[in-house]
Amino acid sequence: MKQARHLEKLEHFKAWNPSAAELVEAAQREYEPADTFTRRQRILIWTCSLVAAGIMIETLFFKFTAAPESVYIFKRMGTEPWMRWVQGVWELLASIGLLWPRLRWAGGILTTGAMAAAILSHVTWLGFSVQGDHGLLFGMAVVTFTCGVTVMLLHRDLIPNYVAMSRW
Secondary structure, rough: OOOOOOOOHHHOOOOOOOOHHHHHHHHHHHOOOOOOOOOOHHHHHHHHHHHHHHHHHHHHHHHOOHHHHHHOOOHHHOOOHHHHHHHHHHHHHHHHHHHOOHHHHHHHHHHHHHHHHHHHHHHHHHHOOOOOOOOOHHHHHHHHHHHHHHHHHHHHHHHHOOOOOOOO
16 A cells, blocks of 8 residues: 655645746657556457447448448438538548547547437438338447447546546
8 A cells, every 4th residue: 555645834835837948848748648447448448449330331331332222311311412421431530530549539429429310310310220121220320329438438538628527
């Protein structure tokens, strides 16, 4: 167990006032956050990242090649072809973020947003079954959303300007 450090009295406190050279040196230092995840959390993060990225990368082919099912989906929502391209690029960036450990927090956010939009479109315009797929696309969106939320929540402390309201 660590021993408590002796702290000076407040009267002897001196504020740190760095020189310009010290500030430049500090700005040039590389900061690598400590890996604080347990083995189980790392396995969960990698599994969720690979599953979500795999599903999104699989669907990119259909979005970018204007597959009939993708064209039908976006035409039904009245956003063909521009939103099909935007959604494809969005999912590509989310997949890259999930697979790149330093950007996993961003991949989680992008995945969660993209899949929330997909789930919302299924619930409002498309229905659960699209062209007789028996809910496969909807199910894939729910699985990917769940994986994205899991990655995002586990990496929430790395999100810039994130302030925890509570610690759970």
